[in-house]
Amino acid sequence: MFLENEAWQLCPVKITFKILDLQEFRFLKNQLLPSSKTHKRTPSGTMQAPPDTAFFTRYATTGNPFDDVYVEDEGEDVMAHNGDEDDDEDDEDIPEELKLDYVDERTGEIPAGKSSESHMHSRKNQQFLSRVPCITNTTLNVLRVFGKYMQMMNVLKPIAFDVVICMSQLFDYYLFAVSYLLLNSLGTYAHGLSIKLRTTLKRIADNLILNPDADPSLHAAENDMKVPYPYLSPMVDLTREDSMFGLAERILATESLVFLAKQFEFLHGPLEAIIPSNKRAFLSQFYSQTVSTAPEIRRPIYRAVATRCIGYEKTLQLMTTVKWDIKEIMSQHNAFVDILVREFQVFSMRLTQLSKRIPVPKEAYGVLWDHCIRLANRTFVEGFASAKKCSNEGRALMQLDFQQYLMKLEKLTDIRPIPDREYVETYIKAFYLTENEMERWIREHKEYSSKHLTSLVTCGVGSHITKKGRQKLLAIIEEHEKNKQVR
Numbered sequence: 001m002f003l004e005n006e007a008w009q010l011c012p013v014k015i016t017f018k019i020l021d022l023q024e025f026r027f028l029k030n031q032l033l034p035s036s037k038t039h040k041r042t043p044s045g046t047m048q049a050p051p052d053t054a055f056f057t058r059y060a061t062t063g064n065p066f067d068d069v070y071v072e073d074e075g076e077d078v079m080a081h082n083g084d085e086d087d088d089e090d091d092e093d094i095p096e097e098l099k100l101d102y103v104d105e106r107t108g109e110i111p112a113g114k115s116s117e118s119h120m121h122s123r124k125n126q127q128f129l130s131r132v133p134c135i136t137n138t139t140l141n142v143l144r145v146f147g148k149y150m151q152m153m154n155v156l157k158p159i160a161f162d163v164v165i166c167m168s169q170l171f172d173y174y175l176f177a178v179s180y181l182l183l184n185s186l187g188t189y190a191h192g193l194s195i196k197l198r199t200t201l202k203r204i205a206d207n208l209i210l211n212p213d214a215d216p217s218l219h220a221a222e223n224d225m226k227v228p229y230p231y232l233s234p235m236v237d238l239t240r241e242d243s244m245f246g247l248a249e250r251i252l253a254t255e256s257l258v259f260l261a262k263q264f265e266f267l268h269g270p271l272e273a274i275i276p277s278n279k280r281a282f283l284s285q286f287y288s289q290t291v292s293t294a295p296e297i298r299r300p301i302y303r304a305v306a307t308r309c310i311g312y313e314k315t316l317q318l319m320t321t322v323k324w325d326i327k328e329i330m331s332q333h334n335a336f337v338d339i340l341v342r343e344f345q346v347f348s349m350r351l352t353q354l355s356k357r358i359p360v361p362k363e364a365y366g367v368l369w370d371h372c373i374r375l376a377n378r379t380f381v382e383g384f385a386s387a388k389k390c391s392n393e394g395r396a397l398m399q400l401d402f403q404q405y406l407m408k409l410e411k412l413t414d415i416r417p418i419p420d421r422e423y424v425e426t427y428i429k430a431f432y433l434t435e436n437e438m439e440r441w442i443r444e445h446k447e448y449s450s451k452h453l454t455s456l457v458t459c460g461v462g463s464h465i466t467k468k469g470r471q472k473l474l475a476i477i478e479e480h481e482k483n484k485q486v487r
Contacts, residue, residue: 002138003177007235008249010358011135012080019263023076024147027154028270080132129359134255142174143263150267153274161279164271168286169208171264175294176204177230178257182238182250182301192300197293244350245305248358254301255361261294298367306371309350310343312379319383324394324459333404334397336383340376341408347372348412369415377420380405381427381448385455395431395460402428427452431460435469442476450481 014021020029149167153160179201193201210226232238238246268287272280318336351368354360384398402424409418427448433441438460442453457473 002141003174003230005233006136006138006253007233008136008253010132010252011137011140013078013133013135013140014080015131015133017078017133017135019143019147019266021076021078022144022147024144024151027151028147031270129355129357132359133259134252134359134361135259136252136256138174139256139260142170142260145170146264146267150270150274153271157274160274161276161282164275164279164283167271168290171260172204172208172290173227173230174257174260175290175297176201176209178253179297179301181230181232182253183304192303194293194296194299196289197296197300200290200293241308244354245308247305248354250301250305251354251360251364252358254298255359255364257297258294258363261291264291295363298363299371302364302367303371306368306375309347310340310372310376312375315340315343315376315379316383316386319379320386322383322387324387324397325389325391326393326397327391329393330397330400333401337401337405337408340379341405341412344372344376344409344412366415369413370419373409373413373415374419376405377418377424380424381452384427385449385452387455387459390431390459395428398428398431423447427456430456433460435465435473438473439476442473442480446480450477453477453480 019025146167149163153163179197208226210228212229236246236249237243238249240246265287268283272283275283315336318339319334322334322336351360351365380402387394390398406418406421426445430438430441430445433456438456442456454474454477457470457477
């Protein structure tokens with residue numbers, strides 16, 4: 001019910017929020033931190049420390065335990081107020097780009113004189129958001145359910161293992177729902193999943209999700225234990241370009257899942273202590289195969305946005321129109337470099353604005369930029385491989401274009417080293433290889449496609465070797481491609 005109505009908005013808990021702050025986990029807090037229950041309130045309203053005696057013995061002569069109300073049982077206070085607590089803490093962990101109050105759309109630079117009181121308030125709010133946990137309403141409610149389940153296990157130990165299975169299924173469904181809803185929205189469900197994550201999601205789908213195409217008369221008893229596929233709330237639109245394809249909702253949904261996984265990790269010890277020792281292997285396997293995969297969901301989900309926020313296709317089209325068989329050394333880089341950098345400036349600006357509304361964790365920031373830069377660098381190689389003819393001066397221009405791009409990109413992000421930088425530089429240098437060097441190079445560099453390698457042969461080394469030598473290299477490339485398809 002929560003997922004069906006989840007709008008994936010921030011639930012503003014305190015910066016110091018911990019799972020033990022929830023009422024449902026107070027019993028666990030008293031077990032893990034027995035010294036925390038140090039005072040109680042008597043009927044007269046005074047505070048006193050409980051005697052270090054057996055529970056019922058202390059009431060043998062007077063009073064009863066129902067007259068005592070322990071301080072920590074008087075309520076919970078986990079929600080943030082006014083969004084300005086702990087404003088004075090340092091902000092070393094905030095990426096420099098996310099500290100900017102204003103970025104000029106045309107230049108990507110910060111104009112002078114933008115330090116008004118409103119901007120200071122925005123900065124404080126941004127610092128607060130950078131430290132607040134990424135939690136949605138559904139995450140908080142799932143944690144509360146976990147707490148109630150564990151209270152049940154604590155009292156009814158004979159059914160503790162059955163309750164652990166229910167908790168694992170609840171986490172399974174949450175993991176499956178986040179991945180399915182956020183990846184399926186742009187038709188990229190299976191793209192970019194690690195083998196471990198793909199295996200985990202398939203297991204969950206087979207064991208927990210009801211197949212809508214299955215015959216209901218078959219395996220009826222088994223299907224009774226399954227649930228339908230999750231569906232996205234109509235309030236959430238993940239396809240709009242002006243919202244960066246729902247990047248805010250994607251970040252909150254993804255990071256709240258990661259937060260839930262971390263809290264589940266915290267519960268590993270208490271859960272293991274409650275269940276029978278012969279059942280602990282199941283719990284260990286669940287943690288290693290499922291809970292540990294939650295952070296891996298970041299890469300495919302954020303990649304779905306990264307592939308659409310930068311105009312890679314536009315850049316590639318512009319590169320195909322460049323003449324690389326020039327006769328003189330150029331001192332000015334090509335125009336497509338400035339257009340691509342401009343795309344990154346706009347992306348950086350929009351990410352900065354987003355960080356003023358929701359928390360953008362360093363991990364999310366890093367994965368987003370990593371994807372965008374890798375995709376752009378792959379576009380460079382694809383564009384260079386599209387050259388029909390290329391002179392030595394043209395190869396020098398390729399180097400100039402890429403160096404100018406790197407120089408401007410490094411001003412926009414603190415990601416170091418630049419992902420896939422060597423992938424492009426190695427490819428450009430290969431244009432200068434001799435026939436024997438090229439043969440060895442092709443066999444060693446399996447990361448490039450046959451199109452990339454063929455371009456090196458025809459436009460690079462092919463310009464100064466015999467026709468027989470060129471055919472030999474092309475045959476090696478063909479063999480290389482066949483071996484890749486077999487694997």
